Amino acid sequence: VYAPFTPFPRNILKGELHMFPKPPWFVTNKQAHNVSRRFTYFQANPGPLHLPGLFFDALRG
Secondary structure, eight states: OOOOOOOOOHHHHTOOOOOOOOOOOOOTTTHHHHHHHHHHHHSOOOOOHHHHHHHHHHHOO
16 A cells, blocks of 8 residues: 555655644554544534634644
């Protein structure tokens, strides 16, 4: 399976792209529970005030 999963320092040296942020369904995503919780709240009550926290947790994953 070939995909852009190489971590940051190595992908620059090889000239490959990196998948960023990690999808919440990846086992290695440490913020999956927070992203899922915030996304559920956003779906229940959409609004621009929910997005900064959702993006912050997604980028920390």
